[in-house]
Amino acid sequence: MAAQIWGSEKRARRRREISAKIAQMPELHDSKPLPFMTREEKIMESARKLTILTEKMGQIIDPTDPAELYHLNNEVLGLEGNPMALHGVMFIPALSAQASDEQQAKWLPRALRREIIGTYAQTELGHGTNLQNLETTATYDLATQEFVLHTPQITALKWWPGNLGKSSNYAVVVAHMIIKAKNYGPHPFMVQLRDEKTHEPLPGITIGDIGPKMAYNIVDNGFLGFNKYRIPRTNLLMRHTKVEADGTYIKPPHAKINYSAMVHVRAYMLTGQAIMLASALNIATRYSSVRRQGQIDKSQPEVKVLEYQTQQHRLFPSIARAYAFQFAGAETVKLYEHVLKEMKSGNVSLMADLHALTSGLKSVVTYQTGEGIEQARMACGGHGYSMASYISEIYGVAIGGCTYEGENMVMLLQLARYLVKSAALVKSGQSSKLGPLVAYLGVKSEPTSLIDRIPNSGFTEYVKTFQHVSKRQTLKAADMFFGLMEKGEKREIAWNKCSVELNRASRLHTRLFIVEAFVRRVNEIADIRIKEALTDLLHLHVNYELLDIASYALEDGFLSASQLDYIRDQVYLYLGKIRPNAVSLLDSWEFSDIELRSVLGRRDGNVYENLFKWAKSSPLNKTDVLSSVTQYLKPMMEKARL
Numbered sequence: 008m009a010a011q012i013w014g015s016e017k018r019a020r021r022r023r024e025i026s027a028k029i030a031q032m033p034e035l036h037d038s039k040p041l042p043f044m045t046r047e048e049k050i051m052e053s054a055r056k057l058t059i060l061t062e063k064m065g066q067i068i069d070p071t072d073p074a075e076l077y078h079l080n081n082e083v084l085g086l087e088g089n090p091m092a093l094h095g096v097m098f099i100p101a102l103s104a105q106a107s108d109e110q111q112a113k114w115l116p117r118a119l120r121r122e123i124i125g126t127y128a129q130t131e132l133g134h135g136t137n138l139q140n141l142e143t144t145a146t147y148d149l150a151t152q153e154f155v156l157h158t159p160q161i162t163a164l165k166w167w168p169g170n171l172g173k174s175s176n177y178a179v180v181v182a183h184m185i186i187k188a189k190n191y192g193p194h195p196f197m198v199q200l201r202d203e204k205t206h207e208p209l210p211g212i213t214i215g216d217i218g219p220k221m222a223y224n225i226v227d228n229g230f231l232g233f234n235k236y237r238i239p240r241t242n243l244l245m246r247h248t249k250v251e252a253d254g255t256y257i258k259p260p261h262a263k264i265n266y267s268a269m270v271h272v273r274a275y276m277l278t279g280q281a282i283m284l285a286s287a288l289n290i291a292t293r294y295s296s297v298r299r300q301g302q303i304d305k306s307q308p309e310v311k312v313l314e315y316q317t318q319q320h321r322l323f324p325s326i327a328r329a330y331a332f333q334f335a336g337a338e339t340v341k342l343y344e345h346v347l348k349e350m351k352s353g354n355v356s357l358m359a360d361l362h363a364l365t366s367g368l369k370s371v372v373t374y375q376t377g378e379g380i381e382q383a384r385m386a387c388g389g390h391g392y393s394m395a396s397y398i399s400e401i402y403g404v405a406i407g408g409c410t411y412e413g414e415n416m417v418m419l420l421q422l423a424r425y426l427v428k429s430a431a432l433v434k435s436g437q438s439s440k441l442g443p444l445v446a447y448l449g450v451k452s453e454p455t456s457l458i459d460r461i462p463n464s465g466f467t468e469y470v471k472t473f474q475h476v477s478k479r480q481t482l483k484a485a486d487m488f489f490g491l492m493e494k495g496e497k498r499e500i501a502w503n504k505c506s507v508e509l510n511r512a513s514r515l516h517t518r519l520f521i522v523e524a525f526v527r528r529v530n531e532i533a534d535i536r537i538k539e540a541l542t543d544l545l546h547l548h549v550n551y552e553l554l555d556i557a558s559y560a561l562e563d564g565f566l567s568a569s570q571l572d573y574i575r576d577q578v579y580l581y582l583g584k585i586r587p588n589a590v591s592l593l594d595s596w597e598f599s600d601i602e603l604r605s606v607l608g609r610r611d612g613n614v615y616e617n618l619f620k621w622a623k624s625s626p627l628n629k630t631d632v633l634s635s636v637t638q639y640l641k642p643m644m645e646k647a648r649l
């Protein structure tokens with residue numbers, strides 16, 4: 008199963024080898040539990056481990072393999088980030104995709120050797136979503152052949168970029184490029200922020216940390232202002248766009264090609280989310296098979312809480328989602344790598360499809376991951392609320408994904424633009440022009456669903472039902488939009504009035520893609536036992552998901568009330584079938600105790616003893632009487648007693 012999850016036997020084996028090596032290197036372990044550290048201590052601890060990794064990485068992993076890097080990162084540095092998180096996640100990808108060969112030769116080897124630390128500085132205090140209204144300017148000075156970066160007012164301060172505040176000395180900065188008074192829109196520039204020797208901010212730069220956040224507190228998200236700060240013309244990233252010395256602008260082959268670093272993260276973050284969901288579920292499911300509370304049969308001893316159907320219903324559909332996200336994420340990464348290769352050689356024809364797909368997936372996966380992790384926390388009762396479970400930290404980190412790389416509603420609306428264009432093709436009789444991901448929009452469906460009507464139909468009737476509801480909602484939302492425009496509404500006003508319906512269409516389309524990716528994967532599996540276990544999980548997935556969106560299929564009679572009862576029964580049936588495999592389905596992800604950082608989710612199940620040990624190690628327990636007591640509470644009580 009680990010081979011299915013991680014992509015191959017080799018990958019699964021390598022993960023095990025890497026975890027085993029890390030287990031033997033105490034210098035790479037947390038020196039104490041992260042929840043007991045202050046933010047400064049955590050940052051220090053992370054930087055300490057990062058420098059050891061820089062020295063020893065080659066002994067542990069193949070540093071050119073992103074999956075091995077990611078695993079090493081999760082084990083050693085953990086989810087809460089590190090001082091170079093953005094360096095790998097966005098700075099290097101931005102340079103790789105957007106810098107010319109010459110620029111790459113100059114900067115990439117230095118970045119890869121970690122001679123310099125970089126980040127991606129785009130969002131500002133006043134604008135994150137609406138890139139067209141960013142306010143930082145890069146004005147070309149023809150006389151000196153330099154761009155002058157400037158922050159015209161407080162809302163133009165860069166705000167949020169990870170590791171910008173304290174760690175990075177370089178950044179890819181996105182600014183509006185102005186040449187001879189003409190604004191060419193947001194463009195990426197390579198900018199040195201700090202002196203390479205002293206690490207002091209360079210003159211003309213104001214920089215700092217934006218303060219503590221809901222989670223991710225090892226990352227120094229920062230602010231950045233420029234006061235007429237000059238950089239050479241050749242620091243504009245010029246793989247796709249060029250500016251000649253005389254100010255001539257050569258436009259890129261696609262207007263949004265400079266957005267590729269964002270698409271990179273949107274594509275890769277899906278498996279990251281799956282990992283966080285599976286981690287939280289692993290903790291909750293292991294604990295649920297240790298925790299005994301109450302009886303189902305009063306004549307029997309107390310049961311493991313995992314025996315309760317409500318507990319299974321809380322956890323198991325999310326187990327199915329974690330697998331589904333992992334499989335859909337793996338497909339998306341493959342597609343992204345393919346499109347990136349094509350883009351680099353000038354073929355930009357697949358960019359719109361990839362953008363639409365990653366926008367929808369990013370939104371649905373992060374939202375459902377958040378839901379699943381929060382349910383996992385609640386499933387652990389009181390101990391889930393303790394930082395000893397570590398689930399609240401996983402939640403805080405995962406939920407950030409709903410906002411970064413494009414706020415979820417906004418990204419769903421991006422996919423909706425694509426769906427509406429596709430609906431227009433269907434309506435104008437040009438269904439043959441639909442791309443493969445939306446081809447179903449042009450296919451006539453049966454009048455009613457055949458779920459429970461055709462024996463042994465596998466998952467086909469389920470997929471058809473998802474296709475039917477997605478198609479119907481897309482065409483309905485598009486009709487609403489076109490109808491308003493026909494009545495004379497301006498395009499943008501009509502769009503806003505339909506946006507809730509449009510986003511519903513985007514979610515349904517994305518959920519269909521996730522179901523199909525799960526079905527595709529299960530169909531590929533040769534090993535009978537693995538196929539059986541994943542088929543059970545897929546049964547639970549399709550029935551649970553369909554029940555969740557049933558109103559869309561009920562309202563036009565595509566599903567009947569009796570079919571809905573059948574679907575509900577299937578959910579209960581598969582909860583029971585999955586129960587014996589539940590812990591194994593999560594143990595198969597092979598997270599080590601080091602990586603999980605959870606007292607509740609320990610592999611050995613020795614929860615109570617270790618919770619007590621953990622509590623005793625709290626800094627508050629170093630002394631029996633705290634100074635808050637001697638200084639305030641004790642005098643207060645004494646005064647009251649007089």
Ligand SMILES: CC/C=C\C/C=C\C/C=C\C/C=C\C/C=C\C/C=C\CC/C=C/C(=O)SCCNC(=O)CCNC(=O)[C@H](O)C(C)(C)COP(=O)(O)OP(=O)(O)OC[C@H]1O[C@@H](n2cnc3c(N)ncnc32)[C@H](O)[C@@H]1OP(=O)(O)O
Pocket residue numbers: 073074077092095096127129130135136137138139169263266267269270271272275276278279358359362410411412413414417421424425
């Ligand atoms: C197992 C794993 C193995 C390996 C892992 C290895 C490496 C790890 C790598 C990755 C990470 C993994 C995990 C992540 C973990 C942690 C993350 C840590 C930190 C997070 C860092 C966060 C960074 C950021 O947040 S950076 C800032 C991000 N900002 C945004 O996303 C802004 C959102 N806004 C926009 O994108 C745009 O403004 C917009 C909303 C899209 C609108 O843009 P614009 O106004 O310019 O355009 P229009 O609306 O007018 O649309 C015009 C037209 O263009 C189309 N369009 C838009 N974007 C694109 C695109 N990117 N590609 C193609 N086309 C695009 C749009 O759809 C319109 O088309 P139509 O007119 O035809 O409809």
Ligand SMILES: Cc1cc2nc3c(=O)[nH]c(=O)nc-3n(C[C@H](O)[C@H](O)[C@H](O)COP(=O)(O)OP(=O)(O)OC[C@H]3O[C@@H](n4cnc5c(N)ncnc54)[C@H](O)[C@@H]3O)c2cc1C
Pocket residue numbers: 093127128129130133134135136137166167168169223228407410411412413414415416417420
């Ligand atoms: C943990 C974290 C890490 C980050 N790291 C980085 C980084 O490294 N580099 C970087 O540059 N940025 C980073 N960001 C910033 C992030 O990319 C933005 O916060 C994000 O893109 C959302 O933009 P915003 O903050 O402007 O939200 P807003 O756009 O102000 O969103 C507020 C509300 O308005 C709604 N809204 C906005 N526009 C529309 C619209 N057109 N239609 C409908 N509704 C709309 C949204 O849906 C939302 O409900 C990070 C953010 C976080 C939380």
